[in-house]
Amino acid sequence: MNSVTFLMPAPGPRPVGGYKVVCEYANRLAATHHAVHIVYPAAACPERLTWRGKLRAAARYLYYRLTGRYSVKGWFPLHKGVREHFVRTLAPHRLPRTTCYVATAIQTARALKAYRAPGIRKFYLIQHFENWEFSDAEVLESYRYGYRNIAIAAWLQRLVEAAGAPCELIHNGFDFGFFRMSVDYTRKERCRVAMLYHTSEWKGCRYGFEALRIVRERCPELKVSLFGVPPAPALPDWIEYFRQPDRETFNRIYNEAAIYLGPSLTEGWGLTVGEAMICGAAVVCTDNRGYREMAIDGRTALVAPVGDAAALAERILRLIGDDDERIRIARAGHRYIRRFTWEAAYAKFERLIDA
Structure with a gap:
């Protein structure tokens, strides 16, 4: 049974659909006796920041470190076995030691390249074509990093495979306990x-x-x-x-x-x-x-x-x-x-x- 670290692109104090998906997997892994960690950075890609961006990242780190508001627990009920970590960056020495690492966004996939500990396994949970801050070429390149790619939708699986990388398809689920029809x-x-x-x-x-x-x-x-x-x-x-x-x-x-x-x-x-x-x-x-x-x-x-x-x-x-x-x-x-x-x-x- 493996230990797992999910790498998030930023703190999670407000509801976000992609974070909810990660938290669902984290909860279920913890409930089946996996050791589970979620890591939130103040800056996921510090090398791309301007000096102003670095100042904002430093201020963000201090704010979340002092307030503790980096967690998703304010809007998502995390399993007691899931451990959360808030770090300056996703540099390897700041991450928990686990057997599996799951990148959850392009920023985290790029950061994970630097981690080369023996015996670890790397996964990439692809939830969108994330070309908002990165070029199309950079996004497509991230699919070829050699991780085990997992797409949440068939169109994303086709995109990853067209980029020259293998990809598993796992459709997201819905919480039929949280949402239900009460009005005919x-x-x-x-x-x-x-x-x-x-x-x-x-x-x-x-x-x-x-x-x-x-x-x-x-x-x-x-x-x-x-x-x-x-x-x-x-x-x-x-x-x-x-x-x-x-x-x-x-x-x-x-x-x-x-x-x-x-x-x-x-x-x-x-x-x-x-x-x-x-x-x-x-x-x-x-x-x-x-x-x-x-x-x-x-x-x-x-x-x-x-x-x-x-x-x-x-x-x-x-x-x-x-x-x-x-x-x-x-x-x-x-x-x-x-x-x-x-x-x-x-x-x-x-x-x-x-x-």
Whole structure:
């Protein structure tokens, strides 16, 4: 049985989908008697920082070291057997001594190259095509570092293999204990839509807001439940914002909504789309590669071109105006999403770690 260290790209005081995936694996490994560590750096790639960036990293290190707020425990219930570490950088001498190391982002994959202790095994959990701070060439090169690559979605597996590296596919699971349907399809508020709010451009919120504005013009009774981590933006009175909702509120948002809107330009997986399906919302979303893992147009969702607010609005209005189609889409999504379990995902992950 192996000991495992997960290398994170930054501290984790706020909810992040990719961190949630890592924590699910960490908890399950700890529950099956593996020694598990999670490491958060103040700077994952210090060699790429300007002098101003290095000053900010030093200040970040002092802040998190003094406050202890680097942990995910404020929003995710970690198993008591998972040990967390906060370090200046991911230099080898700062890492716990374990038999397996799992890079969870391109920054951590680059840092892990420097660690050459005998007998260790290196894995790379690939959750997106992370070309936000790195060039496409640098991202593709990271797949060829010689680690055991694990992709969370089929489109990422194809991308890694096209780059010339082998890759295992392990779809993410969903927490069917945390999220569940409590409001029947027929009792949902026909004109209520839910959407994630995020400040990153690639989440597509400006297209989502424009789509909702178009819908509101045609359907004045429209109500929107918005949720997210950032502070609330300026919103009209028909949009209610829930910042970092607790479990009960999160379930209520999804369950009250007849429709979930996913406007992202790109996703590695599309966690919120699956969560909405679990809770019986009919999904309207963009045709990005992450959503495609679960959103099948006309079957489990209504899908629109990426960046097309008018098309998203048209599909929302279509479901508002046709209860039978909305219920058909919602039921099909609810059935389909149940194939993605953490039990199945963890069984594959543990086999790789312990092989």
